[in-house]
Amino acid sequence: MAESTLDLTLDGPALTAWLVDFPSVSGEEKELADAIESALRTLPHLTVDRHGNNVVARTNLGRAERVVLAGHIDTVPIADNVPSRLDEDGLLWGCGSSDMKSGVAVQLRIAATVREPNRDLTFVFYDNEEVAADLNGLGHIAAAHPDWLTADFAVLLEGSNGEVEGGCQGTLRVFLRMEGERAHSARSWMGSNAIHAAAPVLERLAAYEPRKPVIDGLEYHEGLNAVRIEGGVANNVIPDACTVVVNYRYAPDLSAEQAIAHVHEVFADCGVAEFIVDDHSGAAMPGLSHPAAKAFMDAVGGTAEPKFGWTDVARFGGLGVPAVNYGPGDPILAHKRNEHVKVERITHCEDRLRSWLTT
Ligand SMILES: [Zn+2]
Numbered sequence: 096m097a098e099s100t101l102d103l104t105l106d107g108p109a110l111t112a113w114l115v116d117f118p119s120v121s122g123e124e125k126e127l128a129d130a131i132e133s134a135l136r137t138l139p140h141l142t143v144d145r146h147g148n149n150v151v152a153r154t155n156l157g158r159a160e161r162v163v164l165a166g167h168i169d170t171v172p173i174a175d176n177v178p179s180r181l182d183e184d185g186l187l188w189g190c191g192s193s194d195m196k197s198g199v200a201v202q203l204r205i206a207a208t209v210r211e212p213n214r215d216l217t218f219v220f221y222d223n224e225e226v227a228a229d230l231n232g233l234g235h236i237a238a239a240h241p242d243w244l245t246a247d248f249a250v251l252l253e254g255s256n257g258e259v260e261g262g263c264q265g266t267l268r269v270f271l272r273m274e275g276e277r278a279h280s281a282r283s284w285m286g287s288n289a290i291h292a293a294a295p296v297l298e299r300l301a302a303y304e305p306r307k308p309v310i311d312g313l314e315y316h317e318g319l320n321a322v323r324i325e326g327g328v329a330n331n332v333i334p335d336a337c338t339v340v341v342n343y344r345y346a347p348d349l350s351a352e353q354a355i356a357h358v359h360e361v362f363a364d365c366g367v368a369e370f371i372v373d374d375h376s377g378a379a380m381p382g383l384s385h386p387a388a389k390a391f392m393d394a395v396g397g398t399a400e401p402k403f404g405w406t407d408v409a410r411f412g413g414l415g416v417p418a419v420n421y422g423p424g425d426p427i428l429a430h431k432r433n434e435h436v437k438v439e440r441i442t443h444c445e446d447r448l449r450s451w452l453t454t
Contacts, residue, residue: 254424382417
């Protein structure tokens, strides 16, 4: 266990090493949240709030814009990869080095050193990102204190290899239930086959042309697919029920309601007896046309990529705050025993964010 007092004068790589050496597996973040809260409370330019093991710190300078820098403080279970180790090639090894204690270190560095930012800043450190969605600390803050997350733009410092990933696609799962009538298969004409009734649905899916809308300059790529099918009673029975489970991954120009309406529309004349929404996580706009985001892109350089998978960026989307993912970690190394991060990337990410927030 590392020294329990967090020293905000450490540089980004040293701070990352300190964080890796301070275990905070999901569900066991309290001590790290305590250390972060105490350290931030020594900074007179920040107001600090806490909800559970989630810490939110804010400047209140009355600037025209407010931006959020957010990161989760938990990690997946340690795999013999703590304490950290810095090798001669400038790689820092250890659990959470990429996902995402290097990003948290950058947040802490900015919180400690950028005392007169050109935009008001909100720092969010949250727990339980690596476990079930209903435990997610960012979700808990959004539900209990949505005002703490009010902002014009948010940057989630999840590992993205120093590239900007904008917005994220929504994901909707719908059960399409087909009905029939049971009969002995020797006299099938006495019944009606619910599996056969799914044929129009499958034809519609096979022929479906997904949209590739361009939003804020990023090309998204939707998908509407059957991911599971259930039907059948016994080998000599004409089945009276069949369910096709459909997953719709949709671009952030659609609202949650519009996505559901689209699925209804696609299968409108396919004889579906019942539509059941099983699971739904909305999309998030990249918001790159917002002035704060434009300035961010100018400062960090490179070109943004769309995010196809669902991430916590979408929780900001749900609050109406456009968000991107930008962090020093390497997402490919997340959750791996050989997890590591390039220390020069930590410093680079910090420098870019500082330049965005001070010039
Ligand atoms: Zn992560």
